[in-house]
Amino acid sequence: MQSRKNFNSLSGGDTVQLTKTKEQLEKLGVNVDISLEWEPDLSNYDIVHLSNVTRIQETFLQIQNAKKQKKPVVLSTIFWPMEDFEKNGQIGIRKILNEKLSIDSIERVKAIARFCKDKEARNKSTKNLISVGYTKMQKYVLDNTDIFLPNSEIEMQKLCQTFHFSTKKYVVVPNGIDAEIAARKLGLPELTEFQQFKDAVICVGRIETRKNQLALVKALDGSSYKLVLVGAVSSNHQKYYNEIKKYIDKNENFYHFPYIQNEKLYQLYKMCRVSTLPSWLDTPGLVSLEAAAMGCNLAVSSRGSTGEYFGKDAFYCEPDDLKSIKNAIDLAYTNKDNKRLQEKVFQKYTWKEAAKATLKGYEMAMNRR
Template sequence: MMKVLMIARRTLNSSPGGDTVQINSTAQYLKLLGIDVEVFIGDEEIDYSKYDIMHFFNIIRPDDILPHILKSKLPFVVSTIFVDYSEYEKNRGGTLGFLSTILSSDKIEYLKAIARYIKNGDKINSKYYLLKGHRASVKYVASKANLLLPNSHSEYNRFINKYGVTTPYLKVPNAIDKLTFSDNIKPNEKFKNHVISVGRIEGRKNQLNLINALKDTDLFLTIIGKPSPNHIGYYNECLKLIEENDNMQIIDHINHNELASIFKASKVHVLPSWFETTGLSSLEAAIMDCNIVVTPKGDTEEYFKDLAFYCQPDDLESIKKAVMEAFNQPIQNSLKELILKEYIWENTAQETLKAYNLVLNK
């Protein structure tokens, strides 16, 4: 039996995001294919000798990957989840916003890692990262990987254009769990015809602009998610504005079964982010009969084509217009059909296993 070691970022469970779902669901569905998978957090001690292959996630967190590939001779693949924060950083204001106008995005990411170490005690695991910096670390991880597993062709093209690596890749799409998000789910009527936004509450997800865009409408907005540990000030801004509007609320991160019933009752799901590789919650909402509003920044158009409503994250009128159009239009059933055909975890697991076999059978 093939034994797979999956290694995730240190904050995978304390600050859950789309990658938390991606990792756990990929592992779950690989096990259904008869693969022995264990998931570890980046700073755990691991006996590498028990495994045939390592699978990492989040190439923009190379410090979580470097110690393992420097200690182990195992072949490895990387699900890149290559999020680009540069446009958000330039628009955020403050010191980082200013620095983003004069420094490269890689230098900004390095400064952020150092700041997290000083401010929060987030340790830096690798001397390589500390000495070589962010860009060199990302390139090193990518060049040593046997295969990269982006969620889209668009993601891979962005990555190689930025870092100039030639590592081969296999597209492994993000997906939904069709057992959890099924037509059998009963709608939670408390959220009937709500506009929903599900995601970690942080600047990149752009909830503050969403609140401002909808605060003078008659729509009911429900934001679901935990604040990112490094964006508590941003979360408090969102909370203050929400409290001033009777038609809005924030709910903490909830389990997928509850989420499915909320989606089922809602009309629109919106992610007006500064960047999304996919937006897992958009896939999940669409399968539960929501129209979806998404950012065009990132790789969303490869997934949603012309079946979503697109908005510009820096334009309140654009966000409002897209949400109102989505609310007033019939449900896009063709998007649901596309997702059931292309974007289910069974397909993701099959493609992931194909990647493992490509590496191990070279």
């Protein structure tokens, strides 16, 4: 498995997805290593498993290396078109630029800025964004992938629509939860330190424009809801957080925790009534699965694959509509505990099931070879 350089230092959904899938694949007898290098020696490996079509500059170098060494490639796509978010969800000067520029130009400008600002960014991956181009690298990766591993059918459809191709060379690999940990946490008594958040609304995720927490605090401003934000402030998003903090400071029922250990986070979910993610896109958001497993009702963005995962067992909102966000939370809050959704998560959306589907993809790639 290969991923981005900051895979560990800036942990995200892809970090959890790959590491948890690795654990379960090893239980199925597969030997798995994770590498963050661009051009490692692959002579001891049968398959290269890449991830991410959005942060393409590193995946591009890794797939070039795999093809040079004649290794079959499977790709966890982790994809959703970003244009809507970049043009409508961003703020400040970046929003102005995005309204005028194509995605290639946007990524080229960002790359030039990184190149000038950060000495560590002056490398092949950044240079390729400037010289080769963002979408050309994406198309190269897609053209040279043997088997695709999207997290949903709709994600695969969006990928094909965006890049104008068609394929049957894919296996849907669901996002998941660690079912053993979740089941164990369900059986534990409530933590007294979280008693004050009984029946609260929780939103877990890095503080950044894509996660849309500013719209969330605006939507609930002046309401009687207890709101708990959990997540570190992303780099380059301090001004965005400062706007959010204005609402936290004036609402005594609004709280922000930069970090809570995952073991304790399960217990916090169990205390809360609603988990919300009004983000600009989610596929579908690991935190939503974890929260649903602990009994939370969901108020989530309609963008992404949320509908495919949750169907009628969640309440949906539009990220650019404050009334829509508030309405989804109202509906989720007044809804009875949704045992059907909880059972669905434990049955279908686990890392064990993800590993089984991933292994099927590996076998398909080996057969093509």
